[in-house]
Amino acid sequence: MCGIIGFCGYLDAKDVLLKGLAELEYRGYDSAGIACFTKDGIKTIRAVGKVANLANRLPAELESGCGIGHTRWATHGGVSEQNAHPHSCGKVTLIHNGIIENYHELAKELEETGRLPVSQTDTEIAAMLIDSFYEGDALSAIKKAVSRLEGAYAFCILFSDQKDAIYCIRKGSPLVACQSEEGCVVASDMVALLRYSKEYFVLPEFQVAKLTKHSITVTDLDGEPVAPVMLGIHWDMSAAQKNGFKHYMLKEIHEQPEALRRTIAPRMKKGEFLLPDFTEDGIPDKLFLDAKRIVIAACGTAMHAGLIGKILMERLLRLPVSVEIASEFRYADPILDEHSLVILVSQSGETADTLAALRLAKEKGAKTLSVVNVKGSSIARESDYVLYTHAGPEIAVASTKAYTAQLAAFYLLVLRFAYSMGKLSEQEVSSYMEELAAVGGHMEQVLEQKDTIKELSKRLTPSHDLFFIGRSLDYALAAEGSIKLKEISYIHSEAYAAGELKHGTLSLITGGVPVIALATQEDVFPKMISNVKEVRARGAMVVLITKEDNNAAIEQGICSEHLIIPAGNDMFAPFSAAVYLQLIAYYTSMYRGLDVDQPRNLAKSVTVE
Numbered sequence: 219m220c221g222i223i224g225f226c227g228y229l230d231a232k233d234v235l236l237k238g239l240a241e242l243e244y245r246g247y248d249s250a251g252i253a254c255f256t257k258d259g260i261k262t263i264r265a266v267g268k269v270a271n272l273a274n275r276l277p278a279e280l281e282s283g284c285g286i287g288h289t290r291w292a293t294h295g296g297v298s299e300q301n302a303h304p305h306s307c308g309k310v311t312l313i314h315n316g317i318i319e320n321y322h323e324l325a326k327e328l329e330e331t332g333r334l335p336v337s338q339t340d341t342e343i344a345a346m347l348i349d350s351f352y353e354g355d356a357l358s359a360i361k362k363a364v365s366r367l368e369g370a371y372a373f374c375i376l377f378s379d380q381k382d383a384i385y386c387i388r389k390g391s392p393l394v395a396c397q398s399e400e401g402c403v404v405a406s407d408m409v410a411l412l413r414y415s416k417e418y419f420v421l422p423e424f425q426v427a428k429l430t431k432h433s434i435t436v437t438d439l440d441g442e443p444v445a446p447v448m449l450g451i452h453w454d455m456s457a458a459q460k461n462g463f464k465h466y467m468l469k470e471i472h473e474q475p476e477a478l479r480r481t482i483a484p485r486m487k488k489g490e491f492l493l494p495d496f497t498e499d500g501i502p503d504k505l506f507l508d509a510k511r512i513v514i515a516a517c518g519t520a521m522h523a524g525l526i527g528k529i530l531m532e533r534l535l536r537l538p539v540s541v542e543i544a545s546e547f548r549y550a551d552p553i554l555d556e557h558s559l560v561i562l563v564s565q566s567g568e569t570a571d572t573l574a575a576l577r578l579a580k581e582k583g584a585k586t587l588s589v590v591n592v593k594g595s596s597i598a599r600e601s602d603y604v605l606y607t608h609a610g611p612e613i614a615v616a617s618t619k620a621y622t623a624q625l626a627a628f629y630l631l632v633l634r635f636a637y638s639m640g641k642l643s644e645q646e647v648s649s650y651m652e653e654l655a656a657v658g659g660h661m662e663q664v665l666e667q668k669d670t671i672k673e674l675s676k677r678l679t680p681s682h683d684l685f686f687i688g689r690s691l692d693y694a695l696a697a698e699g700s701i702k703l704k705e706i707s708y709i710h711s712e713a714y715a716a717g718e719l720k721h722g723t724l725s726l727i728t729g730g731v732p733v734i735a736l737a738t739q740e741d742v743f744p745k746m747i748s749n750v751k752e753v754r755a756r757g758a759m760v761v762l763i764t765k766e767d768n769n770a771a772i773e774q775g776i777c778s779e780h781l782i783i784p785a786g787n788d789m790f791a792p793f794s795a796a797v798y799l800q801l802i803a804y805y806t807s808m809y810r811g812l813d814v815d816q817p818r819n820l821a822k823s824v825t826v827e
């Protein structure tokens with residue numbers, strides 16, 4: 219949450235900061251602000267709302283080569299200009315991503331020194347605290363302040379008497395930095411660095427980076443130099459742009475077949491038969507052979523990918539698997555030991571609850587494997603093993619290509635380990651791998667149905683409530699369809715196990731209520747069709763999704779709309795069915811005139827609890 223950027227160099231700082239903030243805006247968009255060194259000292263400008271509002275406020279004559287910028291997702295204090303970052307106190311001006319948990323106690327202490335906040339934010343208290351320790355030595359003030367701060371933070375700090383220098387420190391919240399001929403840049407994530415460099419580093423926790431026009435120095439809190447570990451950037455600028463699509467979400471939906479290829483291809487080694495290979499990822503067979511229990515912990519869409527993973531693993535590995543919401547898991551005192559394998563799933567690799575779940579799992583002696591999209595992110599760095607999804611940058615808040623890439627990662631893991639555990643033969647694993655390689659093509663076929671979905675979505679636009687139903691893998695997918703729809707269309711929706719409807723929810727099904735029924739799983743198909751008839755009998759407007767090979771079994775009048783995915787093994791149906799659900803959410807939001815890419819109250823990367 220919150221996007222932060224700092225620049226020191228030979229370009230116009232306000233341009234660099236505005237571009238960076240636009241690229242980081244998906245992390246929060248309640249307000250935005252910048253502070254720059256000018257010939258008249260530090261100038262701060264802030265605005266409520268999106269970065270575009272801030273851009274309209276910036277005076278053209280603002281000349282600077284060094285400054286910091288922030289786009290906010292409100293935690294402490296409402297959405298107002300007063301609460302927008304940067305915040306200043308005395309000689310200190312800073313921006314912050316995170317939450318200072320003991321700010322109330324610190325505020326009381328600082329009040330005694332005559333420092334009174336003007337905002338309701340925890341961030342201003344951090345600025346006051348650093349200023350209270352500052353006597354000309356930035357490092358010493360930061361060190362003293364950090365010893366008092368509890369919670370998570372990434373700070374970029376300006377000291378008014380240290381012109382054209384930015385100091386940065388972090389704990390929990392991310393910060394990455396790079397240097398180029400044009401200057402030095404620090405940001406919350408690598409997307410904002412793409413235009414400047416092909417190399418960057420992650421600032422280690424509790425170490426201080428000092429950016430000047432021509433260098434970045436990193437030291438520990440005692441001033442001892444530290445050499446940061448450089449990482450390569452494999453994404454290019456175009457990967458983070460809309461490339462002719464109206465929204466990032468639509469672009470990312472279309473990118474899925476290619477994203478899947480990037481997840482699957484590096485692990486698809488052709489030998490005598492097709493078998494996923496994780497040699498380059500460094501994931502040994504032993505990891506699964508030793509496991510007696512698997513726990514998948516994640517949040518939101520990533521957790522929904524885990525629901526599919528659980529079904530696959532239990533089915534093919536015959537190991538007990540549970541899927542845990544990371545924010546619950548971390549406080550639940552879970553039963554884990556050295557025979558437990560905990561799989562963390564996260565697009566950003568920075569989700570605070572998932573990171574905490576990982577740390578807890580390690581503390582309890584479990585082995586950890588993360589399925590992550592963003593290279594070098596905290597979850598990736600701290601896990602014992604990482605499987606990168608390589609889906610490319612995902613900018614829309616609603617996750618699409620990251621989700622299907624996470625699914626692909628689960629299929630690869632399950633197929634490899636089912637083989638190494640002796641549960642699948644060479645022939646079986648090969649044939650499943652062929653099916654997996656074909657799902658990109660199936661998704662393309664669904665993408666061709668865009669116009670049908672547009673029309674359907676127009677009809678869904680006035681709905682107040684909508685239900686997704688399914689069984690088995692379809693139920694797991696229904697959960698994803700529901701979150702997608704509600705997060706961007708603001709229509710209330712629920713995902714229900716179809717067999718559970720009659721235990722309460724059926725009372726909500728009345729004339730015209732839309733029900734999206736997923737019936738792609740052969741073993742439960744007749745049961746599912748009975749459930750569809752039950753809602754139809756109550757007047758629901760049913761959108762039925764089935765496989766091509768089930769066409770004959772669909773009776774006339776059973777649904778208002780019948781959407782078909784290509785024929786194939788049921789186990790792989792979630793990929794193409796997911797595209798229908800994503801398109802429905804996308805077009806419904808669009809026809810409602812909403813901000814598809816940046817839905818209200820949400821942010822892409824949830825780095826606070």
Ligand code: AGP
Pocket residue numbers: 517518519520563564565566567568569572615616617618702705821822823824
């Ligand atoms: C998905 O559409 C959501 N925006 C959200 O649920 C997201 O998947 C969740 O916050 C987890 O994020 P992560 O994958 O970066 O950990």
